[in-house]
Amino acid sequence: GESVGLHLPTLSVQEGDNSIINCAYSNSASDYFIWYKQESGKGPQFIIDIRSNMDKRQGQRVTVLLNKTVKHLSLQIAATQPGDSAVYFCAEGGGSYIPTFGRGTSLIVHP
Amino acid sequence: NAGVTQTPKFQVLKTGQSMTLQCAQDMNHNSMYWYRQDPGMGLRLIYYSASEGTTDKGEVPNGYNVSRLNKREFSLRLESAAPSQTSVYFCASIIGTNYGYTFGSGTRLTVV
Numbered sequence: 475g476e477s478v479g480l481h482l483p484t485l486s487v488q489e490g491d492n493s494i495i496n497c498a499y500s501n502s503a504s505d506y507f508i509w510y511k512q513e514s515g516k517g518p519q520f521i522i523d524i525r526s527n528m529d530k531r532q533g534q535r536v537t538v539l540l541n542k543t544v545k546h547l548s549l550q551i552a553a554t555q556p557g558d559s560a561v562y563f564c565a566e567g568g569g570s571y572i573p574t575f576g577r578g579t580s581l582i583v584h585p
Numbered sequence: 586n587a588g589v590t591q592t593p594k595f596q597v598l599k600t601g602q603s604m605t606l607q608c609a610q611d612m613n614h615n616s617m618y619w620y621r622q623d624p625g626m627g628l629r630l631i632y633y634s635a636s637e638g639t640t641d642k643g644e645v646p647n648g649y650n651v652s653r654l655n656k657r658e659f660s661l662r663l664e665s666a667a668p669s670q671t672s673v674y675f676c677a678s679i680i681g682t683n684y685g686y687t688f689g690s691g692t693r694l695t696v697v
Contacts, residue, residue, distance in 0.1 A: 508686075510685075515691075516690055516691070517675050517688035517690050517691050518628070518688045519688070520687070523685055563627070563628070572618075572630060572633065576627065577625065
């Protein structure tokens with residue numbers, strides 16, 4: 475079956491560093507991808523999305539890169555702050571009502 | 586604008602008891618979803634409602650039922666709770682395909 479997965483379950487960084495969280499997907503027909511942030515005790519929160527006709531999209535301190543050739547998605551967080559500590563999920567929303575979620579990567583930011 | 590509101594936030598049930606988790610959204614979204622989240626398992630879809638009047642099973646529907654009461658409300662019912670249903674439950678809504686979810690804050694359910 476199709477799947478969305480993450481390369482690293484935990485990522486530890488120092489405050490001020492840039493963080494990169496990776497995600498692999500296997501459905502070559504996927505055309506929409508989303509990153510969510512989930513803080514402890516809260517529901518996932520939409521961060522940024524990208525459609526398959528784009529390679530890169532930037533938000534406030536975040537950038538999502540899409541490499542369709544190798545079916546890889548990444549989330550880059552610039553100047554990581556303690557408030558960025560959370561679990562980050564990628565999701566594939568490929569033309570259906572049912573996105574597929576990865577298991578998540580825990581980002582730990584050390585002051 | 587409250588987004589997606591779930592009630593209750595916490596609940597403890599005894600095995601065999603029943604309960605209904607409530608979810609309401611005020612964003613005029615068409616589709617609503619119920620997920621459960623367990624450690625190391627990520628988000629797993631229980632049931633969803635693509636539009637008012639329709640419901641469909643997700644990945645893990647056994648032991649649950651749902652009702653799409655109207656466009657705003659989508660409830661999840663556990664008829665006979667089991668310890669395996671101990672989890673955090675999230676409701677979510679979406680305006681249409683290829684848009685991000687809006688999630689509620691979750692219901693932490695413990696079945697003893």
